[in-house]
Amino acid sequence: MITAERKPLEELLGYIAPYSRILLLGCNECVTVCAAGGRKEVGLLASALKMAARKSGKELQIVEHTLERQCDPEYVEEVASMVAQADAVVSMACGCGVQQMAMRYAKPVFPALNTKFMGGSERQGVWDERCAGCGNCLLGVTGGICPIARCAKRLMNGPCGGSANGVCEITPDVPCAWHLIWERLEELGQTEDYLEIIPAKDWKTAQGGGPRKIIREDLAE
Amino acid sequence: MKSIYEYYAKWIREGKLKVSSDWNKERKVKFTIQDPCQIVRKTFGDPIADDLRYVIGKVVGEENIIEMTPNKSNNYCCGGGGGFLQSGFTEARRAYGKVKFDQIMETGADYCITGCHNCHAQVHDIGHHFGGHYSTVHIWTLICLSLGVLGPNERAYLGDDLKDVNVFHPESEH
Amino acid sequence: MQKKTKLQSNGSVLVVGGGLGGIRAALDLAEARKDVILVDKAPCIGGLMTQLDRTFPTNNCDLCTVAPFTAKDSRGGHLDMRGLTTVTAVKGKEGNFTVSLMTAPRFVNVEKCTACGECQRKYPECVSFAPGLDPRAPTCMRYPKATPYAYVIDMAKCADKEGLKQCCPVGAIETDALPKVEEAQCGSIILAAGAALFDPSHLDYFGYAAQPDVVTSLEYERILSASGPTGGKLLRPSNGQPPKKVAWIQCVGSRGLQKGAGAYCSSACCMFALKEAMVTRERFDSEIETTIFYMDMRAFGKDYEKYLNRAKEQYGVRLVHSRPHDVLRPVGMDKLQILYTVDEAPKHITEEFDMVVLSTGFKMNEDVKKLAEDLAVELYADGFPKTDCFNAVATSVPGVYVCGTLQGGKDIPETMTQASAASCLAGAKVAVTPRPKAELPAVTPECAGSPRVGVLVTLCDHESTALDTTALVEYAKSIPHVVCAAAFEAACDPSSFDAVKAAILANGVNRVVVAGSSPRYELEKYQAMLAPVGINKYLIEVANIREQAAWVHAGEPAAANAKAKQLVAMAVAGVMAAKPLADHVVPANKNALVVGGGVTGMTAALELAGQGAKVCLVEKTAELGGVARNLVKTIEGGDVQALIADLVEKTTSHPNIKVFTATEIVDHSGQVGLFRTGLSVNGAYKEIEHGATILATGATPNQPQAFLLGENSRVCTQLDLQKVVNEQPKEVKKWKNVVMIQCVGSRDADNPNCSRLCCQSSIKNALAILKENPNARIFVLYRDLRTYGRFEEYYQKARELGVIFVRYSVDNPPKVEAAGHYANVTFTDVIMGRQVVVSADCVGLSTGFVASRKSNEALAKVFGLPLTDDGYFAEMHVKLRPVDMDKAGFFVAGCAHSPKVIAENLTQARAAASRAMTVLANDTLVQEAKFAHVDRARCAACLVCVRACPFDVPQITVDDKGLGRSYIDPVKCHGCGTCAAECPAKAIQLNQFEDVQILSSLDQLLAKVNA
């Protein structure tokens, strides 16, 4: 899941300062699940923006809407009439959704969220980073724990010298990924995997090779 | 088997003993009461302690009684009883009596009224030993004082403040 | 056949006493469709508990936990509740009692009284109730929301009868009322009239009579209580200042042989004191020092030991093992002095306190004693009734049952358990009376049609002196969509209701706003009243213009009128946004499943079967009887083996009971009234259907590795010891010295709770040893001797016969070493300050019980039930619902709930049966439409609701389109709305409180009133 957090109100107010009719658009996928841009957050932000604007003597007209998914053109198409009646769009989707909107409509589209990472939920209200989308998954040999997404230094072969008592030297409330990997391998009786040297990572499959694209030929028209 | 306190109270109530606390109206000499364990807690309980207070109240004025705490049936033994006085454990006896001494001192009373010889002797002794300023007095002495019939020779346990009060036949002093 | 004749003997059950126990017993019976007469000599029901501030171990406020009980209109016409009523005579016998009831006049017609308080303001001297300390509570009612909700007048104190009569605006005062005498037929009687509390006035050394700052625990409770004399402020009675140090002295009037004390333990006071100390620090001032002087800290109930630990460790409540000699206040001193000593050294300690609370125990109530004597119930010398050793609620007179503190001192959960048990037995003697079939109004298209709102202003003139009802009605008419508005003053007059109904029909009203008193009183009433004219019960909104306008702003009429208008406008907005809803009707299966074939399970099964339910009794092992098979006798001398034999015979031969031994529970689904459970019977799968389930799976005798248990032949558990005494008396006769060690494997880190039964079982064994061998020396090493209730008398007996009890502390436990033929036990006697070594012929370890964690966990998983931290089944409410479980239709009894002695297990079995009968008596179950529902089109299946729900109701289910979405079972949902508030997709709404309703009300509330 893609996780995101709302931008400070002040930044958003800056974007929309010239406009008075706003379409505030949520997304019912990842950002709903991570409590950043679903129907509920749209409602809260609408209230907040209206009040903040009113403080400076301006009455905002905000239309609230939440799409099933903002990163698909068909869904985005649904709001054409709403966009037509708005001066600007504030999107509460992740970066993908914002771009989808911006591509489709000629009106200004502003992001309401900072898109953060691909993560999982630890428990209610807590998400942590799990995947860096490197394009060449190593989890099969690292006991199901990713040293790229979860190690600050993206080390491939064991912890750095700063790992102590199982925690990362950079962020002490984060566990050392390699410590976790070792514990997990021990638990699975696969410590021999650890001895295997993982060759230097080819970052071409990751963003290092430029923007990526997936084409499923059987599906693509 | 009766305690004489009961009769003191009865006689006063019946007017046979015409006691009066007038002598202490101005003086305001303060009294506290050592309830004898034997008579109060061990035998007759609070009713006899109440009789005792009734008598003393009539004799010295209720307002001049300052109670020790605890009192009546729950009073604290002075340490004179049970043969302690004769037992030879003087130091232990005084240690025992220290609490009682403190209780008496706490009241600030000028006199501690005792109803029994053991108490009298012990209260007197600890007062003396720990340097208390109070006197220890039998109740009968005070009854006679308040009746105005207490002669000069019957005042061995009265302090100087009461030596000359209401003296009966002062000339009989020997 | 015999059962049938009993059921046919018509009549009702008389419950004497309207405290918690009486209410529980009466509600159980009424819910099981038995007729009940509930009488109490007080004007309103509620009993002692309504005077408490908060109760242990949850430290909840009692007011709101008891209020739904007494106010809930679930009596279905079976419950005839009478205040101010006493039983004056009883004739006849079981199945056919004739009782004479005398109802003292209340001088207030309850039907008419609106509890406006006018009489009380004008004639306060007639108010007679005094709940301790203060002669008068804020109102004469015992607690603010007393049921029935009306005043009572003490006519003897009234000098101006005519004036009093005239002052009532609704003419409810009847100054000439006379006592009413009636006769009633009943099949059985439950005595639940509670107990009195010991009066410590004569104990001069505790200073209660002389010192205002020395109070009883109940008085202290009143001081803490929000409805108490100080309005919920903790203040010293002597000077009105908050105390800095408070002390409790335990066992005042209990565990004593002189000055009027009872020889028994009152069982509840230790916990009561702990609670008061904790609440003192938690709610008033954490700087207040709290000290409890105790003899034995008896935290023997379920999870009570943890509560005790919390009191000590988290709240810093100080516990001193000492009984003070005196509470003194020397002349001129502001503070109280407590004189006490400690175990470690012979010396006096004097400590100052601001308040001292005497934990006074229970005593038999003289009135109740007289009634019991009239019934020829056998009593102990102290006046408490004698009960059967296997049936704590059965008296010596058939058909007469007891429960609660009337049976002996106890706390609320045990009272509730006994009450249900008593109602089980008493209810078996009377017939089920048919209940008129509940016609559920359908949700018709009209009620959902275009909104036509009717506004009913129902305040009486006297309630609304500050309000201009005419103006209010005119205002209401001006609100859009309001098609009619009217005030009708005599809201209590049935004829005026008819006028209202006519107006509603004439105007085609489909939504109603009632402007009157709190919805807490009005809503149910109007829902019932307006159903016949087709108003959906969920399209009625109440504007609380009495409490929130007329009364609270009585002094500012302009503001009160404006606010009343606003409240009406808000209610109209709310009702406009409301949706018509239908209640749920669930058809009920009337069979029961009992899991566990020990004495508890068998007893529960037999009670249910006796009342006509078909029962499946499932036992994991090949044999019935459970752990009790290891026991010989109870401490009272009851023959356990005979009990088991009798139960097994009855259970296996009862036509309504099917026993499955060597059977495990495999799977489970469904809901209350309609459960399906899969069994593995000797390996073969079988599915059964049932409406209710009782868990009676017991617990496991503990076998900790300690004190050479299992290593040295001289060391054994109390269970083993009992066997030896029973089977090898010759061996026992040779014994010279025996040592017993308590709390082995209980009250420690691994098993933090008290096993409750070990203290009495050691004493039982000690007495049995001495019976064989009076010369044996027996030492019992204990931490706190927890012989609660009448077990205390056996503790006394054991001491009398020379058993020596020695306290040990966890920091300095005894040591057991092998020493040739003997086992040497070394321990410290703190009082002497010496070590003692005993060469013991036998060392008996009180190893207690542990939860059958593994099997409980497996069952909990299959059934979806919660367990406590230490692996026992968790009941719904530790205080008020001790046998009900969180999941409707599930009940727990016996050691599966927590360890306890046989008699208590059997009581709980009967209680669970009684509670189960309240489910099984119904052909259908009606569930209110108070649940959350999911808009599946909006749901993002994010799991927030699944995680947020306090009752684990929402589930992500796959629909026929293969879409995984949240589903909230309307039957299981408790209606709190937490999920609705947290749902990030706004896909969940709570019926009756939908966002649109709340937001519309808000809109209205914040709109300017054009007045």
Place this chain on the structure above:
Amino acid sequence: MEQFEPVIVAFCCHYCAYTAADTAGSQRLSYPVGVKIVRVPCTGKVDAKHLLTAFEKGADGVLVAGCLVGDCHFKDGNVKAARRVEFTKKYLEEIGIEAERLEMVRMSAGMGREFAETATAITEKIRALGPSPVKGKNCCCGKAA
């Protein structure tokens, strides 16, 4: 100039604070007229959206009144509500509304006096803060009476 009479929305739990308000009424313990009660089954039902909307519509202050800790009829709805109140306070600060205008209080059903006292205290506090800064000209909510 007339004294400013703050409008305060009080979301009250049916089981405790709402009953406490009833108790205040029956004991004639007066509190300011500007305090308006919205009944909820549990403070756990009170949504951040309700709180913001109350301010948006012109409330000067908002009170969430739930049960004492440990007393919630639904286990911990009051605890969840308290967290939501904290969250909303941060939002308010971003908007430029003083966080003190929003408050969570706890009481039991019997605490009629506490209800009246709390309602009075919060009214005084809001009165000192002045009208809500987001009360716009277009908003029609002025004085209650």
Place this chain on the structure above:
Amino acid sequence: MTANIVSITGGKQSAFIDKVKEILPQGGNLNLCLTCGACASGCPATGLADMDPRKFLRMCAMGMDEEVTTTPWVWMCTMCMRCIYVCPMEINIPQLVFNARAAWPRENRPKGIRDSCDMAMRTETNSAMGTAPDDFKFVVEDVLAEYQEAQPEFADMQAPIDKEGAYFFLNQNSREPNTEPDELVPLWKILHLAGADWTYGSKGWAAENYCLFLADNKCWEHVTRVSAKQADDLGCKVFLNTE
């Protein structure tokens, strides 16, 4: 510490406490102790001789007979009964102490008490100061005469001895007749003014009973019987204790 270890082996022997239990009604409840400490909290002798009533009882219960029958503490207890007054089990500790005193060889008991008892045994007056009937008679008559003369208002005041049929039988502590005879007079005056019909006994007038304190059962019984008999013989209705 080792020296202090209490070792319990073998069969039960009859202990001191068992013997005392046999004497007392209900065994004085001596076995019932809950070790709550109320007695020790209120006993004025707590801490003397490193003892308190609870500890004393405990040691008795543990069969430590030698220590309990030799501790001087029993002579420091005044048997004031503050212990039993509050004891939840109403345990008769004072009687236990009394019997522990009795367990001492008579010659080892405190000399002061013993002498006083012996003295009382020597004379029928019961006087611990050994005052003989004639001496008492002399003192009383002498003092009375002196006051009748010096204080004429009391000329007909009486202080009878052995007056048959008197309503009250009065006892009198030996201290006054022996050491401070003037202190006798206030009581006489009170009785006179109240018009009480009273008498001393030539036998058994002494109010003190050191034999009781000595725990000499035979002697204190004797002493008590002498007084009671004299009162009975004289036909008195009320035995009036003056202290």
